[in-house]
Amino acid sequence: MALRVILHLDLDSFFASCEEQRNPALKGKPVVICNYTRGLDSGAVTTANYVARKLGIKSGMPVSFARRAAKNAVDAVFLPTDIDYYSQVSDQVMQLLQAYADAFEPASIDEAFLEVTQRLQGDFGKAEALGRELKARILEKTGLTCSVGIASNKLLAKTASDFRKPDGLTVVQPGREAEFLAPLQVGKLLYVGAKTEEVLTGHGIQTIGQLAALPLATLIAWFGESRGHYFHLAAQGLDDSPVAPPADSQQISRIGTLSENTADFEKIAAFTDKLCEDVIARARDRGVLFKSIGFIAVASDLKALTRNKTLEEPTESLPILQQTVRGLLQSFLGQHPGTVLRRAGVRVAGFVDPAAAAQPKPQKHLGDFV
Numbered sequence: 001m002a003l004r005v006i007l008h009l010d011l012d013s014f015f016a017s018c019e020e021q022r023n024p025a026l027k028g029k030p031v032v033i034c035n036y037t038r039g040l041d042s043g044a045v046t047t048a049n050y051v052a053r054k055l056g057i058k059s060g061m062p063v064s065f066a067r068r069a070a071k072n073a074v075d076a077v078f079l080p081t082d083i084d085y086y087s088q089v090s091d092q093v094m095q096l097l098q099a100y101a102d103a104f105e106p107a108s109i110d111e112a113f114l115e116v117t118q119r120l121q122g123d124f125g126k127a128e129a130l131g132r133e134l135k136a137r138i139l140e141k142t143g144l145t146c147s148v149g150i151a152s153n154k155l156l157a158k159t160a161s162d163f164r165k166p167d168g169l170t171v172v173q174p175g176r177e178a179e180f181l182a183p184l185q186v187g188k189l190l191y192v193g194a195k196t197e198e199v200l201t202g203h204g205i206q207t208i209g210q211l212a213a214l215p216l217a218t219l220i221a222w223f224g225e226s227r228g229h230y231f232h233l234a235a236q237g238l239d240d241s242p243v244a245p246p247a248d249s250q251q252i253s254r255i256g257t258l259s260e261n262t263a264d265f266e267k268i269a270a271f272t273d274k275l276c277e278d279v280i281a282r283a284r285d286r287g288v289l290f291k292s293i294g295f296i297a298v299a300s301d302l303k304a305l306t307r308n309k310t311l312e313e314p315t316e317s318l319p320i321l322q323q324t325v326r327g328l329l330q331s332f333l334g335q336h337p338g339t340v341l342r343r344a345g346v347r348v349a350g351f352v353d354p355a356a357a358a359q360p361k362p363q364k365h366l367g368d369f370v
Contacts, residue, residue: 003122003174006243007114007131008149008157009097011090011138012166014110016049018089019079021143030055030076034063041067046081050166084257084343093138095282100134103243111161113154115243124150124171131169152177155190155239162188177237182209189234196223211235252286253296254278255345261300263340265333269326275346276321288351289314293321295328296345306347307332314352321348 015033020026030052036043041064048057057066070076090109098104101114120126131148138146149160151172160170172180187197189208205211212235220228254275294308307328325346
C-alpha cells in the first residue's frame with residue numbers, strides 16, 4: 001500500500017493580504033484587521049500582516065493594545081473585518097484546490113487539507129512539485145501567497161505548513177517524522193495550547209522530542225486518558241485521521257451582500273440570478289444534479305430565514321434554478337412584507353448522480369399503492 005500523501009495549505013495573513021490586493025497602496029505598511037464591537041478602540045484584532053506583527057501586534061489582541069503598539073508607526077492602517085469579501089476570495093482558492101485532490105477538507109476560511117495519495121501514487125517528489133504548482137496558481141489567480149506542508153498525515157502536514165512562513169513549502173519525508181518534530185518547541189504541536197504548554201514546561205518539557213520520550217502513563221496522569229493518549233501519539237508524529245469533506249459538502253450554496261439594504265423584488269432577484277450562475281457552475285464541476293433548492297434571506301437586523309422547495313425531478317438547469325429561487329423570494333416577501341434584506345443566498349442539495357437519474361424507473365404495480 002502506497003504511503004499517504006497529504007498537503008496542508010495555509011493562506012498567509014489572509015484577511016490583511018486580501019486588503020492589500022484590494023488596495024495595493026497598503027503594501028509595505030502595517031495592516032491590522034479588526035473585529036470592532038462598539039467604537040474604533042473596542043474589539044479584537046482578527047489578523048495582522050507580517051509588517052504589523054513585527055510591532056508585536058497579533059490575532060486576539062484587544063484593538064486598544066494594538067493601537068498603542070502601533071503608536072510610532074504613522075503609516076499603520078486599521079481596517080474592519082469584511083468577511084463577505086474574504087469569503088469570495090476564499091471560494092476562488094478552495095475551488096482551485098479541490099480540482100487537484102483525491103479528498104478535500106477545508107479546515108477554515110484560509111486553510112485546507114488535500115489528500116493526493118492515489119493521484120500521485122505515493123510519490124513525495126511529485127507532491128513537492130504539486131505544492132509549488134498550487135502556490136503559483138493561487139498567486140496568479142488571487143495575488144496571494146500561501147505556505148504548504150507535505151507529509152504522510154494531517155498532523156505533520158499542518159505542522160510543516162507553519163514551519164517556513166510566509167510563502168513557504170516544507171516536505172516531511174517518510175521515515176523522518178520524528179527527526180522533524182523533535183527539536184520543535186512543544187507549543188508547536190497541534191492542540192497544545194498556552195495552558196497545556198505551561199503545564200509541560202513546568203515539568204521541564206520544552207520540545208516535542210522530550211514530550212515523545214515521556215511514558216504514556218505519565219501523560220495520562222497529567223492530562224487524563226483521552227488527551228494523554230493523543231499527546232503520546234502526536235509527539236511521535238502518528239495520526240490516522242482521514243481527509244474528510246465537511247458535512248455541508250452535501251450542499252452547494254452561495255450567499256452575498258446586496259449593494260444596498262432593500263425589500264425590492266427585482267433588485268434582490270437580479271442579485272440571486274447571478275448567484276444561481278455560480279451555484280450551477282459548481283454543481284456541474286462536481287458532476288451532480290440536485291432536487292432541493294433553497295433561498296436564504298438575511299435581514300438588516302441579521303436575522304436569517306430560509307425557504308426551500310423539492311423538485312419532482314433532479315436538474316442542473318440554470319433557468320429552473322433561477323425561476324424556482326424567484327418563486328421562493330416572491331413567497332418570502334409576501335409572507336414578510338416590509339422586511340429589508342441585507343444579504344441573500346441560494347442553496348441546492350439532494351444530489352443525484354446523472355447516470356443514476358438516467359436509469360428508467362421501475363414500473364409500478366398495483367400492490368405498490370396499497
